Amino acid sequence: MDQGSTPTHNLGAAERGPATQVGAVVAMRGPRRPLSVRSRDYAGSFLFVLPYFLFFVAFLLWPLVYAFWVSLRTWTTTGGDEGFTGLRHYYNLLFNWKLDDTVYFWQSLENTAFFAIITIPLLVLLALILALLLVNGPWRGFFRAVFYVPAVLSVAVAMTVWLWILQNGGILDAYLHNSIPWLIQQPWAWVSIIVATLWWTPGFNMIVLLAGLLSIPNDYYEAAKIDGANGLQRIIFITLPLLRPVLAFVTITQMIASFGLFGQAFILTHGGPGVGGPAQSTTPVALQMYNEAFGTSQNLALACAMSFVLGVILIILAVLQVRFFRSTEM
């Protein structure tokens, strides 16, 4: 998950690989009965779940309910509650695209979708290539460790290093003996964010895919070899079909991670630049929500409404992906 990511509450995981919760959904077996020891002491049994239950209610269910209530009101971050407005924020977000606040929401959504469409295939493919090179490669343990190192770094550390690489007069400029506006002009700003992300996050996907590859019995490859299949054919006809559930998992978690893009834009480009593209041309939706709540407009209610619209969109996309992977099963 950290994605990255945070494997715990899935907060930090939003922006990196390890959005591991979905893995739980994909991988989980349902409850099984026969393990349980028979006992009529139900209250005593429930006590085990009680601590987690309290956290679950207090920091997962309740904030959603409360924030939904906030999103139905006029509510600023500093000023607090100023009365009921009903579904106006949602109406504006969905149908009134030209307002000062909502126009940026849709632009940020477009930016995030652009980032996701580019990075999801690249990060899955890069991780797959790394895993395939590792699976029967020399010094597997060593190289696996090296490729995973960036993934244990915080986005703040990783992006501060890339800031120095991409800075005007930074390391890359010194290499190229040239001054390229990596961070302050499009399309370079997107190139920078994407390349830095490709450096930072493939480790998690790689380890998951490698574990999947290692679970494929060697006999299949031996049999294919006897039948005269070459390396590429073995990958296409044995590896990929058998890896399919793992690929599905990695793709879905990567989608959620990519849509949670925040730290890279926050640190590298501050959501800009206006040069060579529209203002805020690298502002992802998470940063737009942050700006809406904590920037000049201080509109916490609208920002909460944005959270819910984004949440619904992401759930729909995840469900569609699960369907896609199921329907194309061979």
Place this chain on the structure above:
Amino acid sequence: MEQGAKWTPQRFLQLGALVLLAAWTLWPLAYMVSTSLKSTAEVTLNVAGMIPEHPTLANYTQIFQDTQDPIGRWFFNSAVAVFGGTLLTLLCASLAAYGLSRVEWPGRDLFFYMILASTLIPGITFILPLFTEFANANLLNTYWPIILVYPAGAFGVFLLRQFYLGIPREIEEAAIIDGAGKFRRWWQVILPMTWTPLLTLTILSGVGIYDDFLWPLIAMQTKDMYTITIGISIVTSGAYVNNYGPLMAFSTVAAIPTIVLFVVLQRYFVASAALSGVKG
């Protein structure tokens, strides 16, 4: 092909590709460390030189003596969040995993599916709701937000439950004959058998909390309450803007705990990532 595999041309090619990719992975980190050891003058004059001509620890002295941006305090805050959050996560997750796998109570399956459904909601959705909740409770800018939210995540519960489901019932039955109650069976039978996934969860949770960015950024408002990751992002555009010697020293110092932990306990990182994707 195992360790003793033959060195065919294909294998050399493979090694070449691995070395190239490893170099690409490591060179930003090499520059991070190398720049942190350069003097201010050398950072601007010898930008691309990998080996500092006159290595110095001046940047490190500078950031540790800086009282405006108290890096020691930021480390302490991160440690509070990591230890508090991880301890609570372990406790809640292992108890709940037991309660959801090895004992019965009405509504158990309903609760299980509720937790399962909650994992479909992407993390980003929770950030502002949590902010609103803690603002309303007047608990922003305290340690509570960066300790309390993490145990609510379902990952640990699922991870441990998966292991608890694999323990044969007979093992607990022996303890029942000895008169052990449920709590003692959890503590004395199940927990000692599952310390590996517990350690895995400890590492994942600890590193996840240490690395978390968006939540502490929103929950903490004054410099004395920042975690180390927030501290870095603030000095990057604040006190040390465009001053990459101290900034790289900052990054190096902040990267050390997780990198050292990773190098020492590598197999648990690997096991955990693998588990999350492949199991079941």
